[in-house]
Amino acid sequence: METSTAQVIDRTTSEPPVVxxxxxxxxxxxxxxxxxxxxxxxxxxxIAHHMHRASQSFPLLVPRGFVSRMQxxxxxxxxxxQVLPRPxxxxxxxxxxxxxxGEQVARRGTGLIQKYHGRCLLxxxxxxxxxxxxxxxxxxxxxxxxxxxxxxxxxxxxxxADQSITEVILSGGDPLLVDDQLLEKLxxxxxxxxxxxxxxxxxxxxxxxxxxxxxxxxxILHTTRLTVCVVIHSNHAAELDCVVGExxxxxxxxxxxxxxxxxxLQGINDTAESLIQLSERLLDLGISPYYLHLxxxxxxxxxFDVPEHVGVQLIEKLRNRLPGYAVPRLARENPGTPSKTWLx
Ligand SMILES: *Cc1c(COP(=O)(O)O)cnc(C)c1O
Ligand code: SF4
Numbered sequence: 343m344e345t346s347t348a349q350v351i352d353r354t355t356s357e358p359p360v361v362x363x364x365x366x367x368x369x370x371x372x373x374x375x376x377x378x379x380x381x382x383x384x385x386x387x388x389i390a391h392h393m394h395r396a397s398q399s400f401p402l403l404v405p406r407g408f409v410s411r412m413q414x415x416x417x418x419x420x421x422x423x424q425v426l427p428r429p430x431x432x433x434x435x436x437x438x439x440x441x442x443x444g445e446q447v448a449r450r451g452t453g454l455i456q457k458y459h460g461r462c463l464l465x466x467x468x469x470x471x472x473x474x475x476x477x478x479x480x481x482x483x484x485x486x487x488x489x490x491x492x493x494x495x496x497x498x499x500x501x502x503a504d505q506s507i508t509e510v511i512l513s514g515g516d517p518l519l520v521d522d523q524l525l526e527k528l529x530x531x532x533x534x535x536x537x538x539x540x541x542x543x544x545x546x547x548x549x550x551x552x553x554x555x556x557x558x559x560x561x562i563l564h565t566t567r568l569t570v571c572v573v574i575h576s577n578h579a580a581e582l583d584c585v586v587g588e589x590x591x592x593x594x595x596x597x598x599x600x601x602x603x604x605x606x607l608q609g610i611n612d613t614a615e616s617l618i619q620l621s622e623r624l625l626d627l628g629i630s631p632y633y634l635h636l637x638x639x640x641x642x643x644x645x646f647d648v649p650e651h652v653g654v655q656l657i658e659k660l661r662n663r664l665p666g667y668a669v670p671r672l673a674r675e676n677p678g679t680p681s682k683t684w685l686x
């Protein structure tokens with residue numbers, strides 16, 4: 343078993359070992375070795391061999407709990423396909439670039455991105471608990487973006503100086519990857535800015551590492567004066583098993599607004615049936631479908647692309663089958679526009 347502890351090692355030689363929180367332990371034990379993933383899922387070992395090169399530039403990373411929701415022996419499992427490094431990623435496709443949504447030009451300063459009126463997005467950390475192969479930030483230069491605790495103070499002063507900002511979005515990477523003390527301090531500092539009313543958290547962690555929804559985290563979200571909205575990221579109903587259900591139930595007790603954003607992905611959720619099941623499952627858990635994003639054309643992800651007209655047809659089918667509030671907005675990110683573009 344691989345036991346890489348690079349991200350959360352927390353031991354000193356003279357002191358007794360610090361007891362790690364369960365979620366940190368789970369993250370340390372996440373799967374990073376293609377061969378191990380293949381063994382666990384009873385897949386042909388040659389798949390691991392093919393993964394090797396693609397995983398050098400953007401490594402495999404997937405928590406064991408997420409793997410346990412995959413079907414053994416199925417190389418086309420919709421959860422597996424989201425995390426499996428494939429040789430095709432290394433083939434250049436025209437139009438698929440390193441910064442597809444124009445974030446480089448939108449960077450205001452230390453870790454802050456503002457593209458839209460009233461909302462700014464703070465990159466809390468570059469790390470994630472899972473590496474999604476279609477991620478539009480897979481090539482984002484986090485190291486230079488100021489996405490680190492050291493820059494939070496200047497980000498907070500920048501928000502303080504701009505009265506037009508009423509909502510701060512914590513993003514990343516995954517903002518719930520940082521620990522509770524840091525998060526508490528950051529949220530406290532943001533809440534001290536009178537013109538900020540809302541805090542939004544964009545995170546995939548409740549889905550891929552549900553043990554992260556700790557009592558302490560719930561306490562922080564419950565006690566801030568800001569109105570909190572958590573936007574999770576799930577693409578398929580099979581991601582939302584009962585363990586995720588329980589953590590969402592806890593979150594729901596303190597967070598008044600829970601939303602989901604999904605990405606429309608070829609071979610994963612590009613059928614009406616799959617999207618209907620996702621919406622139904624989200625509603626079971628008290629989460630409203632918010633956006634269904636068309637893929638951002640990031641280099642290496644062209645295999646996941648679903649044409650816009652297919653997306654529009656899928657949304658029409660959903661409208662005929664589901665209550666209006668269960669139908670997500672189909673959206674695309676166009677660099678330089680004042681909002682995301684709604685396509686259906
Ligand atoms: C998507 C996004 C937002 C949020 O947009 P909403 O339409 O309010 O959900 C804010 N800032 C950036 C940079 C974004 O990409
Ligand atoms: S969790 Fe979000 S930011 Fe992280 S790799 Fe997946 S899509 Fe990208």
